[in-house]
Amino acid sequence: MSLRRSFVESANAPDTDFPLNNLPFGVFDDGRGPRCCTAIGESVLDLGAMDERSMLPGGHFRSDAINDFMAGGPGLWERVRNTLTGLLAEASPSESLLAPFLHPRDAVRMRMPFQVAEYTDFYSSRHHATNVGTMFRGPETALPPNWLSIPIGYNGRASSVVVSGTDVRRPWGQLKAPDADLPVFAPCKRFDIELEMGAIVGTPSDRPVTVAEADAMIFGYVLLNDWSARDIQAWEYQPLGPFQAKATATTISPWIVTKAALEPFRCDTPAREKELLPHLRDCGPMLYDIDLSVTLAPEGKKATTITRTNYNMMYYSAAQQLAHHTTSGCGMRVGDLLGSGTISGTQKDSRGSLLELSWSGKEPLELPGGITRSFLEDGDTLTLRGAAKGEGYRVGFGECAGQILPALDDPYKR
Numbered sequence: 001m002s003l004r005r006s007f008v009e010s011a012n013a014p015d016t017d018f019p020l021n022n023l024p025f026g027v028f029d030d031g032r033g034p035r036c037c038t039a040i041g042e043s044v045l046d047l048g049a050m051d052e053r054s055m056l057p058g059g060h061f062r063s064d065a066i067n068d069f070m071a072g073g074p075g076l077w078e079r080v081r082n083t084l085t086g087l088l089a090e091a092s093p094s095e096s097l098l099a100p101f102l103h104p105r106d107a108v109r110m111r112m113p114f115q116v117a118e119y120t121d122f123y124s125s126r127h128h129a130t131n132v133g134t135m136f137r138g139p140e141t142a143l144p145p146n147w148l149s150i151p152i153g154y155n156g157r158a159s160s161v162v163v164s165g166t167d168v169r170r171p172w173g174q175l176k177a178p179d180a181d182l183p184v185f186a187p188c189k190r191f192d193i194e195l196e197m198g199a200i201v202g203t204p205s206d207r208p209v210t211v212a213e214a215d216a217m218i219f220g221y222v223l224l225n226d227w228s229a230r231d232i233q234a235w236e237y238q239p240l241g242p243f244q245a246k247a248t249a250t251t252i253s254p255w256i257v258t259k260a261a262l263e264p265f266r267c268d269t270p271a272r273e274k275e276l277l278p279h280l281r282d283c284g285p286m287l288y289d290i291d292l293s294v295t296l297a298p299e300g301k302k303a304t305t306i307t308r309t310n311y312n313m314m315y316y317s318a319a320q321q322l323a324h325h326t327t328s329g330c331g332m333r334v335g336d337l338l339g340s341g342t343i344s345g346t347q348k349d350s351r352g353s354l355l356e357l358s359w360s361g362k363e364p365l366e367l368p369g370g371i372t373r374s375f376l377e378d379g380d381t382l383t384l385r386g387a388a389k390g391e392g393y394r395v396g397f398g399e400c401a402g403q404i405l406p407a408l409d410d411p412y413k414r
């Protein structure tokens with residue numbers, strides 16, 4: 001696959017996240033209300049306005065969310081992608097027809113691209129699970145006994161999911177020092193990021209599905225930052241898993257990059273240490289080669305890259321996670337969001353959380369200007385980026401960013 005050239009000149013630059021090959025879906029607002037759109041180079045294309053003139057198949061973009069379009073199913077996804085690819089191609093006869101619907105991307109505000117039906121977060125990077133298990137429980141029991149057989153997950157909160165650019169307020173919660181008799185209620189002191197990918201379910205199910213069926217149900221992917229209060233988590237998580245530690249906010253990138261755009265970048269999951277039960281076995285390459293990174297910018301300071309990793313580091317794919325999710329008969333809905341779990345690589349500088357990067361605060365990160373970080377400080381801005389790299393082009397996700405606001409006064413003080 002090589003670059004598909006567009007009449008939108010900025011879409012042909014080798015470093016743009018949004019060449020014609022990409023065509024991600026999002027929702028923008030230019031002051032006249034939220035409308036569905038796609039990104040092309042430095043522009044957004046107003047799909048809502050085009051739909052009002054019946055220029056697209058299906059008529060599902062007269063909405064402030066992508067859900068209606070996703071519910072149209074894989075046949076519609078393909079028809080719309082093919083239509084947009086033709087309309088936006090270099091030397092397209094439609095160039096002047098499309099001009100009124102193209103707006104500079106830096107002049108519009110991106111909104112939540114879809115209504116999150118439900119949110120589940122997994123724990124499917126072996127390096128992350130091993131690192132966290134070593135810190136929380138010790139090296140002997142680092143990887144839980146079920147880990148190599150099941151993509152472990154917990155049911156999160158759809159209400160916690162916010163779009164890139166939304167500020168994140170430091171939470172209060174119950175914290176207990178290891179040597180203290182009783183917990184205290186206080187602002188989180190160990191607030192953290194989790195570098196993840198999110199898979200979005202585009203067609204529903206009401207029965208157990210195979211890995212192949214699960215892959216067909218996935219509409220696309222976003223970057224996802226699962227903000228985590230490590231001190232709250234350490235006290236609350238046994239035996240039912242994370243709860244309030246993960247409920248403050250989960251930030252996603254504003255663009256849903258479709259499975260179709262990522263098709264050339266598919267890759268295999270790693271060799272299995274223990275053979276999986278038949279219903280979870282791979283039936284083709286289900287992961288993607290997507291370079292990922294995170295920058296940290298202290299308030300008023302330059303951003304520094306604190307980690308680089310790749311989605312191909314996962315042990316379980318989103319299709320395996322989704323198949324496992326349905327084994328009980330659990331129904332899946334259009335707009336369900338599945339977090340991959342923190343994506344950590346094998347190297348120290350490829351770890352996907354500050355908990356791992358600073359080894360629970362024992363080895364603080366050093367930033368320029370003598371600044372150090374074990375966990376997040378107020379005013380810090382964290383930005384996730386990701387892109388699959390082709391020959392002379394990239395399929396990118398844009399930015400997934402959030403700034404930490406200081407904790408409010410004690411919410412229970414009267």
Ligand code: MN
Pocket residue numbers: 121122194196226339341342
């Ligand atoms: Mn997570």
